[in-house]
Amino acid sequence: MNEKLRSIQEVAQLAGTTSRALRHYDDIGLLPPAQIGSNGYRYYNQANLTRLQRILLLRQLGLGLGQIADVLDGTQDDTIALEDHAEWLRSEQARLSRQLASVERTIAALKEGTELMAEEMLDGFDHTQYQDEVEQRWGKKAYAESDSWWRGLSQSDKDEFKRQTDALMMDWVAASRSGDAVDSEMAQALATRHVDWLSIGWGGTRPTRDQLLGLGEMYVADERFAANFGGIQGATYVRDALAIHAQTMAT
Amino acid sequence: MNEKLRSIQEVAQLAGTTSRALRHYDDIGLLPPAQIGSNGYRYYNQANLTRLQRILLLRQLGLGLGQIADVLDGTQDDTIALEDHAEWLRSEQARLSRQLASVERTIAALKEGTELMAEEMLDGFDHTQYQDEVEQRWGKKAYAESDSWWRGLSQSDKDEFKRQTDALMMDWVAASRSGDAVDSEMAQALATRHVDWLSIGWGGTRPTRDQLLGLGEMYVADERFAANFGGIQGATYVRDALAIHAQTMAT
DNA sequence: CTTGACTTTGACGTTGCGTCAAGCTCTACG
DNA sequence: CGTAGAGCTTGACGCAACGTCAAAGTCAAG
Numbered sequence: 001m002n003e004k005l006r007s008i009q010e011v012a013q014l015a016g017t018t019s020r021a022l023r024h025y026d027d028i029g030l031l032p033p034a035q036i037g038s039n040g041y042r043y044y045n046q047a048n049l050t051r052l053q054r055i056l057l058l059r060q061l062g063l064g065l066g067q068i069a070d071v072l073d074g075t076q077d078d079t080i081a082l083e084d085h086a087e088w089l090r091s092e093q094a095r096l097s098r099q100l101a102s103v104e105r106t107i108a109a110l111k112e113g114t115e116l117m118a119e120e121m122l123d124g125f126d127h128t129q130y131q132d133e134v135e136q137r138w139g140k141k142a143y144a145e146s147d148s149w150w151r152g153l154s155q156s157d158k159d160e161f162k163r164q165t166d167a168l169m170m171d172w173v174a175a176s177r178s179g180d181a182v183d184s185e186m187a188q189a190l191a192t193r194h195v196d197w198l199s200i201g202w203g204g205t206r207p208t209r210d211q212l213l214g215l216g217e218m219y220v221a222d223e224r225f226a227a228n229f230g231g232i233q234g235a236t237y238v239r240d241a242l243a244i245h246a247q248t249m250a251t
Numbered sequence: 252m253n254e255k256l257r258s259i260q261e262v263a264q265l266a267g268t269t270s271r272a273l274r275h276y277d278d279i280g281l282l283p284p285a286q287i288g289s290n291g292y293r294y295y296n297q298a299n300l301t302r303l304q305r306i307l308l309l310r311q312l313g314l315g316l317g318q319i320a321d322v323l324d325g326t327q328d329d330t331i332a333l334e335d336h337a338e339w340l341r342s343e344q345a346r347l348s349r350q351l352a353s354v355e356r357t358i359a360a361l362k363e364g365t366e367l368m369a370e371e372m373l374d375g376f377d378h379t380q381y382q383d384e385v386e387q388r389w390g391k392k393a394y395a396e397s398d399s400w401w402r403g404l405s406q407s408d409k410d411e412f413k414r415q416t417d418a419l420m421m422d423w424v425a426a427s428r429s430g431d432a433v434d435s436e437m438a439q440a441l442a443t444r445h446v447d448w449l450s451i452g453w454g455g456t457r458p459t460r461d462q463l464l465g466l467g468e469m470y471v472a473d474e475r476f477a478a479n480f481g482g483i484q485g486a487t488y489v490r491d492a493l494a495i496h497a498q499t500m501a502t
Numbered sequence: 503c504t505t506g507a508c509t510t511t512g513a514c515g516t517t518g519c520g521t522c523a524a525g526c527t528c529t530a531c532g
Numbered sequence: 533c534g535t536a537g538a539g540c541t542t543g544a545c546g547c548a549a550c551g552t553c554a555a556a557g558t559c560a561a562g
Binding site: 013061082085086093104170 | 261297311312313340358417421424
Binding site for chain 1: 507508509510511
């Protein structure tokens with residue numbers, strides 16, 4: 001007695017998948033049907049069904065078809081393949097967690113009505129680990145002044161300030177990657193611009209030499225600041241360039 | 252003074268992406284360059300850079316380019332888009348968690364050296380919530396016998412038994428979805444096969460009428476069993492067919 | 503014989519670019 | 533001024549796993 005053969009549609013319904021998927025599995029050689037009629041029709045036997053069952057099981061565990069082929073053909077051990085896969089799932093989970101945290105932070109920042117970068121650069125003072133240091137160096141009123149100044153701006157003023165901020169940051173990044181020395185003309189020009197930019201944010205008050213040095217250190221030490229300059233390396237470049245510039249400042 | 256224009260390569264480096272990506276963003280209209288030279292070269296200005304910066308920020312939060320376009324063009328609100336995205340991230344996280352749990356259960360099952368289905372069907376007796384019920388109905392020795400029988404089989408015997416098991420399950424699924432009544436000839440033939448199959452697993456001992464009824468209930472009540480019959484509906488069909496069959500059995 | 507259900511082989515769409523490939527352009531050097 | 537080497541352009545395929553038409557042959561029932 002020869003085995004019972006089933007059409008592609010029957011098989012798809014039995015296994016809870018689609019005929020298209022079965023054709024795909026055939027195309028990639030994962031599940032060739034037991035027989036192919038002279039009309040080109042695919043006919044599947046019991047062994048095919050069993051294999052399909054295992055394919056679908058592994059699929060719903062999230063394995064790729066290539067992996068599944070390896071496992072079913074004995075090229076790779078089931079347990080090892082699944083443990084690798086579990087490891088991958090865990091890393092994906094971790095990645096999603098981080099992404100979700102970032103998104104939630106961003107939402108929170110947006111809801112406070114402050115642009116992310118402006119928030120980080122201006123409002124960041126009061127919730128970093130450097131809060132005490134910052135306060136004793138500039139005093140709480142310095143931040144408060146900056147804050148009230150910011151809130152008093154019109155939307156277009158805010159946009160314009162943000163544009164300036166963005167441009168400055170990007171120029172710093174460009175400079176740090178150009179290979180130019182921190183005491184080069186270009187870097188020092190940027191340092192001058194940076195001081196000007198700071199004084200805008202501080203309502204016209206210009207930073208003292210010590211404040212400038214302290215700011216530089218903070219850029220390097222706090223990754224949230226450093227990120228604006230293209231990471232630690234960029235921040236280091238900015239700090240050094242500002243330090244050079246500070247020497248030329250009037251006391 | 253006209254703005255400083257940068258080449259595609261420069262922009263890519265500044266922003267930490269690739270020229271290919273920039274060309275792609277141009278292709279889909281997400282970031283057309285400020286100017287295009289007569290030679291076809293793309294030239295970007297500061298506004299382009301700012302927009303690119305925001306694009307990349309949203310990208311690393313995991314948003315799709317379409318969503319990003321909506322947000323940047325003001326078609327959609329930032330906060331709403333991000334909250335939708337956060338919701339999607341959470342659902343993905345949940346999906347991954349379930350998948351990971353499944354994979355880990357499967358690994359555990361494999362490590363015990365027992366095939367998943369055989370394990371569920373034969374070895375499942377001693378760790379279900381029905382353990383007490385099962386024991387008082389069939390006694391511990393019934394399971395023990397089945398277990399020792401199983402362990403005594405050769406690999407090819409095990410494979411053969413598994414093939415039979417698979418075939419029976421799939422036929423049940425097919426029958427339950429065919430719409431045939433539980434007292435139809437086809438369903439009752441399957442019930443007969445089911446009893447035969449059970450007696451193989453029990454080393455030749457045939458189930459009594461009560462045992463058969465009890466088994467049917469268990470198939471429905473325990474999702475691990477039900478899964479083998481295509482879910483609750485399939486298991487219900489099996490239970491009912493077995494109940495009909497039980498009436499025809501010799502006491 | 504007709505009709506309707508089922509099957510076949512293409513082939514494009516999805517998502518965000520990576521990766522050649524062929525050919526034009528720009529820049530610096532001798 | 534010629535040329536090499538870098539940079540730029542527009543295609544076009546590849547990836548993962550099928551979904552979704554489309555055109556056309558096949559089969560079973562009336």
